[in-house]
Amino acid sequence: MVAGEVSGDMLAARLLAGLAPHLPGARFHGIGGPRMAEQGFVSDIDMDRLTVRGLFEIIPRYREIKGIQNALRDRLLAERPDVFIGADYPGFNLGLELQLKEAGIPTVHFVSPQIWAWRGGRIKKIIKAVSHMLVIFPFEEEIYRKAGVPCTYIGHPLAELIPMEPDVAAARSALGMPPDARVIALMPGSRMGELKYLAEPFVGAVKLLAARDPDLRFVAPMAGERQRQYFTELIARAGLQSVRIDLLEGRSHEAIAAADAVLVASGTATLEVALFKKPMVIAYKVMRASYEIMRHMGYQPWIGLPNILAREFLVPELLQHAVTPQGLADAMWEQLNNAANRKTLVQRFTDMHHSLLRNSAQESAAAVMRVMRVIAASKKSS
Structure with a gap:
């Protein structure tokens, strides 16, 4: 198994939990993160070595990442595992899966690349590289069935982890916040590459929002000590020592549950x-050259997953040059104070939650077991 970032680690951990009862003596290894390790996964290489964001940002690290891919390929070709599972991270995993499948090793790809959003030509490579695709959005099934790629919709693991009716009072109590406070959560991303582009305008927006309402409270979950230090320095530089900003070690779900509105980087969050x-x-900003290429390759007007699933702009998206303190503050002020909009969003997001709710660990494990049984039967008959 290979996961190259936090979201893939979470998805793969769910799959491992589902597989464990079926394969009690199996050895799971490759590249993964802490959540996979909790399920008994052995990571041969630190997952952080694969983490990179954007198109041009990968160039300085291409040789390193390609070397990791080649070393892992050689090891797996010699080992001949019963199945290889790529958890998201398509740029790395699809290339690896292609070589493994050609050598007769079954491959499962967990989470479809967003070919419905951009780079639709990837379907040709997927047909050659993937024995079975596991998808987490219901509309993706038809795409792969039409292309002739075996596919299973397993629901989205997050829909199981997050309660249908979040307990705001409990979250605020856990974070030491008054029940009647007005709270904004800041989620500028877990990677330093994201913080480089988003943290400063996020902090600038906080300054403007706090000027409009000095009683506002802010909470920001940080992915690690480097991120916390970087964000702390920006807060000090902006002169926000008097503004109540709580920087948390993780605890993102509590932060979101406690919030009245959220300023968030585009992605799984x-x-x-x-x-x-x-x-x-939703905010999105990367290197300008990367953005221009991605903009011209896009097939739809949305980048945020909630808007993509709704097929409309349910929530505002600020992209690239629009990611300014003033733009973010104005959009957040509207989201914070529009009661009618809040009521509409609760209903739409509840419907979305129901559509994504399945037992993803059980469904994904069952699909992997089917792939393994088919391969075992074909080997036996031959």
């Missing part, structure tokens, strides 16, 4: 916010 039924503003 936007779906988490939707499942918590919260108003939000």
Whole structure:
């Protein structure tokens, strides 16, 4: 198994939990993170060595990452595992899966690349590289069935982890916040690459929002000590010592549950916010050259998962040059104070939650076991 980032680690951990009862003596190894390790996974290489964001940002590290891919490929070709599972991270995993499948090793890819959003030509490579695709959004099944790729919709694991009706009072109590406070959660991303582009405008927006309402409270879950230190320095530089900003070690779900509205970087976190039924503003900013290429390759007007699933702009998206303190503050102020919009979002996000709710660990494990049984039967008959 290979997961290259936090979201893939979470997804793969769910799959491992489902597989364990069926394969009590199996050895699971490859590249993974802490959640996979909790399920008994052995990581041969630190997952952080694969983490990179954007198109051009990968160039300085291409040789290193390609070397990791080649070393893992050689090891797996010699080992001949019963199945290889790529958890998201398509740029790395699809190339590896292609070589393994050609050598007769069954491959399962867990979470479809967003070919419905951009780079639709990837379906040609997927047909050659993937024995079975596991998808987490219901509309993806038809895409793969039409392409002739065996596919199973397993639901989204986050829909199981997040309660249908979040307990706001309990979250605020756990974080030491008054029940009647007005709270904004800040989620500028877990990677330093994201913070580089988003943390400063996020902090600038906090300054503007606090000027409008000095009683506002802010909470920001941090992915690690480097992120916390970087964010702390920006807060000090902006002169926000008098503004109540709580920086948390992780605890992102508590932060979202406690919030009245969320300022969030585009990515999986936007779906988490939707499942918590919260108003939000989505921000996205990368290297300019990367953005221009991705913009021209896109097939639809949305980048945020809640908007993609709804097929409309349920929540505002601010992209690239629009990611300014003023733009973010204005959009957040509207999300924070529009009661009618809040009521609409709660209903739409509740419907979305129901559509994504399955037993993902059980469904994904059953699909992997089917792939393994088919391969075992074909080997036996030959």
